[in-house]
Amino acid sequence: xKIEGLIAVRYLFARRHKSVVNVISWISLIGLLVSTxxxxxxxxxxxxxxxxxxxxxxxxxxxxxxxxxxGKTFHTGDLDLTGLRAMDEVEAVSCxxxxxxxxxxxxxQAIVKLRGVDAHYGAVxxxxxxxxxxxxxxxxxxxxxxxxxxxxxxxxxMHIPASTPVAVHIPKRGTTSMGxxxxxxFNIDYAYPVARFAIQQDLDRQYVVADIAFVQKLMNYAPDExxxxxxKLKAGANVQxxxxxxxxxxxxxxxxxxxKDRYDQQPLYYKIYRTERLGIYLILSLIxxxxxxxxxxxxxxxxxxxxxxxxxxxxxxxxxxxxxxxFFLEGLLICALAVVVGLVxxxxxxxxxxxxxxxxxxxxxxxxxxxxxxxxxEDFLITFLLVMAISTFSVGLTVRKLRIRN
Numbered sequence: 001x002k003i004e005g006l007i008a009v010r011y012l013f014a015r016r017h018k019s020v021v022n023v024i025s026w027i028s029l030i031g032l033l034v035s036t037x038x039x040x041x042x043x044x045x046x047x048x049x050x051x052x053x054x055x056x057x058x059x060x061x062x063x064x065x066x067x068x069x070x071g072k073t074f075h076t077g078d079l080d081l082t083g084l085r086a087m088d089e090v091e092a093v094s095c096x097x098x099x100x101x102x103x104x105x106x107x108x109q110a111i112v113k114l115r116g117v118d119a120h121y122g123a124v125x126x127x128x129x130x131x132x133x134x135x136x137x138x139x140x141x142x143x144x145x146x147x148x149x150x151x152x153x154x155x156x157x158m159h160i161p162a163s164t165p166v167a168v169h170i171p172k173r174g175t176t177s178m179g180x181x182x183x184x185x186f187n188i189d190y191a192y193p194v195a196r197f198a199i200q201q202d203l204d205r206q207y208v209v210a211d212i213a214f215v216q217k218l219m220n221y222a223p224d225e226x227x228x229x230x231x232k233l234k235a236g237a238n239v240q241x242x243x244x245x246x247x248x249x250x251x252x253x254x255x256x257x258x259x260k261d262r263y264d265q266q267p268l269y270y271k272i273y274r275t276e277r278l279g280i281y282l283i284l285s286l287i288x289x290x291x292x293x294x295x296x297x298x299x300x301x302x303x304x305x306x307x308x309x310x311x312x313x314x315x316x317x318x319x320x321x322x323x324x325x326x327f328f329l330e331g332l333l334i335c336a337l338a339v340v341v342g343l344v345x346x347x348x349x350x351x352x353x354x355x356x357x358x359x360x361x362x363x364x365x366x367x368x369x370x371x372x373x374x375x376x377x378e379d380f381l382i383t384f385l386l387v388m389a390i391s392t393f394s395v396g397l398t399v400r401k402l403r404i405r406n
Contacts, residue, residue, distance in 0.1 A: 029337060032334070032387065059125060064242065066246065067260065073226060090242070099170055102168075114168070117212055139194075147196070167188055
């Protein structure tokens with residue numbers, strides 16, 4: 001180790017002649033340590049909440065969705081649906097019909113998004129594997145049954161098992177309600193709620209799932225007329241490659257169709273997620289920058305306190321740049337020690353939360369009762385580089401202003 005390195009270590013770990021400078025140095029170290037720990041913990045919790053939200057959306061949204069670029073429906077008879085199901089990467093394909101509907105239960109009423117699905121929908125999305133409290137009742141897709149979002153279920157005062165059916169109204173195509181009776185303006189049919197789901201607030205207050213034949217009948221659609229195809233891929237399949245393969249095969253024969261992955265289906269959510277994550281980095285970076293001010297203060301005091309040592313070192317022939325380097329290394333040692341300990345402490349806190357669920361989510365009807373945590377290696381690496389970069393800049397700027405007399 002060079003002489004400037006030895007001097008830096010000596011100033012940091014010296015046990016004799018403890019002074020206020022040493023205390024301030026350790027205070028600055030603790031400040032950076034806490035900031036680093038906080039950055040790791042906050043990012044890991046945010047990752048956990050993000051992953052949880054994605055999984056909730058994924059329970060309802062398929063991996064790939066084929067739908068018309070224009071208009072509302074297309075005919076599966078125009079496509080090679082058998083060939084699509086036979087693709088090596090495709091595990092299941094489900095047909096869907098989506099329409100806005102008006103549902104009444106006595107004096108209660110609600111406007112909902114009615115999703116008609118076939119028997120494969122549960123396997124495509126995972127809705128059939130949900131357990132209480134996410135799914136209450138019996139998952140059953142058959143004519144005359146409804147699976148209802150929990151907020152709609154509450155607003156319509158439904159019950160399971162239901163003693164009376166609810167009325168489902170869909171406007172007749174090519175007509176308006178003005179000047180018509182209900183029977184003339186709407187196609188009406190009746191169904192019983194058999195289950196309610198509590199997945200995500202936006203979904204719970206909008207969607208009702210029904211049998212596809214039931215919705216096609218209400219819409220006066222042909223048996224092969226659908227709004228979309230939902231695809232589930234096999235484990236390990238590359239979503240983008242399958243998407244391109246479908247585009248090059250299916251769409252070649254039906255150019256008015258588009259294929260959407262989950263990012264395309266929920267673009268607003270994923271944009272907000274990325275923006276919020278960037279905001280967290282910026283806010284915590286500002287906190288780290290403020291924490292380095294104490295480091296700058298302690299380093300400045302150390303330089304003032306060591307004026308006599310600097311004079312002696314100059315008398316022994318030590319170059320000015322080497323003296324500056326010694327104090328620069330002193331600052332970097334404080335930073336590195338704080339970052340490493342902070343990363344370890346952040347890892348321990350997150351691990352304890354993962355294993356023992358120490359911090360609860362709070363009172364309320366949440367899917368889980370504790371804050372989820374998802375640690376990622378890139379967060380640790382970015383945090384290390386970020387804190388070291390900010391600290392190095394601050395220390396370098398401070399040491400550069402050091403005036404050393406000949």
